[in-house]
Amino acid sequence: MDQKHDHANQILSLLENQESINSLQVAQTIGINHQELVGYLLQLEAANYIITEGLKKDQLFLNEEGNTILNSQSGEYEIYQKVPEGGISMTDLQKQFGIDQPPKQKQEQGEKKEKQVEDPKKKLFDQGFGNAKKMGYIKLDKGMISKVANDMPDKIKQELQSFNEIKLGSPQAKLLIERKLASISTIKYFEVKKGVKYNSKFREQFAALTTEQLLSGEWKDCDYKSINLNAEGEKISMGNLHPLLKVRKQFSQILIGMGFEEMPTNQFVESSFWNFDALFQPQKHPARDAHDTFFCSDPELSEEVDNTLRDKVKAMHQTGGVGSIGYQYEWSHEEARKNILRTHTTAVSSKMLYRIAQQYKEKGYFPKKYFSIDKVFRNETLDATHLAEFHQIEGVVIDKNASLGQLMGIIREFFRQIGINKLWFKPTYNPYTEPSMEIYGYHPVLKKKVEIGNSGVFRPEMLAPLGIPEDVNVIAWGLGLERPTMIYYDIRDIRTMVGPEVKVETVRSNAFCVFESK
Numbered sequence: 001m002d003q004k005h006d007h008a009n010q011i012l013s014l015l016e017n018q019e020s021i022n023s024l025q026v027a028q029t030i031g032i033n034h035q036e037l038v039g040y041l042l043q044l045e046a047a048n049y050i051i052t053e054g055l056k057k058d059q060l061f062l063n064e065e066g067n068t069i070l071n072s073q074s075g076e077y078e079i080y081q082k083v084p085e086g087g088i089s090m091t092d093l094q095k096q097f098g099i100d101q102p103p104k105q106k107q108e109q110g111e112k113k114e115k116q117v118e119d120p121k122k123k124l125f126d127q128g129f130g131n132a133k134k135m136g137y138i139k140l141d142k143g144m145i146s147k148v149a150n151d152m153p154d155k156i157k158q159e160l161q162s163f164n165e166i167k168l169g170s171p172q173a174k175l176l177i178e179r180k181l182a183s184i185s186t187i188k189y190f191e192v193k194k195g196v197k198y199n200s201k202f203r204e205q206f207a208a209l210t211t212e213q214l215l216s217g218e219w220k221d222c223d224y225k226s227i228n229l230n231a232e233g234e235k236i237s238m239g240n241l242h243p244l245l246k247v248r249k250q251f252s253q254i255l256i257g258m259g260f261e262e263m264p265t266n267q268f269v270e271s272s273f274w275n276f277d278a279l280f281q282p283q284k285h286p287a288r289d290a291h292d293t294f295f296c297s298d299p300e301l302s303e304e305v306d307n308t309l310r311d312k313v314k315a316m317h318q319t320g321g322v323g324s325i326g327y328q329y330e331w332s333h334e335e336a337r338k339n340i341l342r343t344h345t346t347a348v349s350s351k352m353l354y355r356i357a358q359q360y361k362e363k364g365y366f367p368k369k370y371f372s373i374d375k376v377f378r379n380e381t382l383d384a385t386h387l388a389e390f391h392q393i394e395g396v397v398i399d400k401n402a403s404l405g406q407l408m409g410i411i412r413e414f415f416r417q418i419g420i421n422k423l424w425f426k427p428t429y430n431p432y433t434e435p436s437m438e439i440y441g442y443h444p445v446l447k448k449k450v451e452i453g454n455s456g457v458f459r460p461e462m463l464a465p466l467g468i469p470e471d472v473n474v475i476a477w478g479l480g481l482e483r484p485t486m487i488y489y490d491i492r493d494i495r496t497m498v499g500p501e502v503k504v505e506t507v508r509s510n511a512f513c514v515f516e517s518k
């Protein structure tokens with residue numbers, strides 16, 4: 001049995017026939033210091049063998065000088081002993097203590113007084129002499145010092161010898177404190193009582209049940225540590241969603257909640273046809289310039305689209321239809337086949353609309369709500385708010401009754417759910433929508449209106465070639481994912497969200513995105 005067990009058992013046996021014990025006494029009885037005992041007490045308490053109650057009290061402590069006197073004698077008593085029967089002069093008495101000349105006070109020339117050099121022997125003597133008089137050992141009469149009585153005891157030493165019995169507040173205690181031989185300080189200790197698992201013998205507590213203990217049956221006699229249900233588990237290292245993905249997920253949830261279905265977006269490379277031509281965007285439009293769009297070199301051209309579709313789109317651009325005169329230019333088949341990195345998710349929507357129109361041929365008309373969230377690319381100069389690749393969120397409603405009012409209502413509801421309820425609409429121009437509206441929201445940090453999206457009613461010139469019946473309207477809106485993410489996670493520079501600038505630690509520590517709807 002190790003020492004720890006010995007001490008634990010000693011403590012427990014002290015408690016065996018007693019209601020409670022005092023840790024100060026226990027430390028004395030066992031013969032260890034109180035600090036060490038407290039360690040054992042805490043362990044025993046953790047194992048429910050005991051319960052402790054913290055207490056404190058003021059106690060008288062012997063100072064160093066008090067200890068010195070206890071081991072020899074007091075200064076006044078030393079003086080008393082050196083005074084002979086017939087008395088002695090001050091000078092002679094001082095000589096007995098090795099003090100030859102009482103130091104004279106020297107006065108220096110000038111203003112400065114030289115500090116009197118204090119002789120430690122003299123200081124001690126003066127102190128002892130004063131006390132000897134006060135305690136009634138000696139008297140001073142006409143320059144002669146004599147004993148008051150013979151065979152007096154060293155009273156202070158006697159007090160110190162019974163120091164442990166001196167009560168706080170007693171005249172003895174006051175005397176010792178006044179003489180700076182003792183002082184009062186507060187000590188902390190414990191009252192110890194039996195705990196729910198009290199046993200006079202300490203049994204080892206196992207942290208876990210082992211196979212061996214089970215097989216041997218030893219477990220029946222073992223004590224086990226209780227499980228700390230409040231302990232924190234070890235941090236698990238696992239994957240975490242990037243802030244953009246956290247916000248993206250939340251946007252999907254909202255749109256799904258509003259009855260939208262997700263469109264397949266898994267195609268970064270798109271033909272100019274779906275990204276521009278099918279959207280009634282003229283081939284000379286500046287957005288189709290290499291300054292704004294990334295063109296692919298290999299393969300440079302995409303596969304052919306359905307010829308009928310292609311010819312319908314071509315005719316709409318060149319000569320128009322559905323009440324429009326088109327753009328009146330020579331449409332290039334090759335230009336439409338150029339592969340690009342899609343510049344907006346509306347490329348996904350145009351393709352989807354064509355697919356829906358195909359289905360209408362078989363099944364007839366049905367309304368539909370779609371959304372997409374994915375990456376798009378633009379040949380931008382990078383700065384704190386612009387990247388060459390970013391994400392767009394797009395919603396599309398295909399419905400005979402779809403109107404501008406419905407579009408505004410859906411947009412309001414969508415933004416309400418991400419916590420933006422102050423919206424402004426401003427007319428704008430898109431080649432593929434008419435009317436078109438920019439969406440502005442109130443930026444809580446910048447405290448001003450900022451553009452947060454774009455929207456509109458798809459033009460008949462776009463819908464007719466795709467095969468959408470004339471009486472079916474399509475309304476749509478789009479917005480970026482980066483800006484709301486930056487606001488939500490307080491990200492100041494967009495460039496820290498992609499590539500090597502991304503801090504894994506930040507990604508780990510960012511909370512889930514849950515928008516507060518207004």
Ligand code: PHE
Pocket residue numbers: 343344345346394430433454455456476477478479
């Ligand atoms: N495609 C537009 C953009 O990139 C957004 C938009 C989507 C506008 C749908 C109208 C309708 O800004």
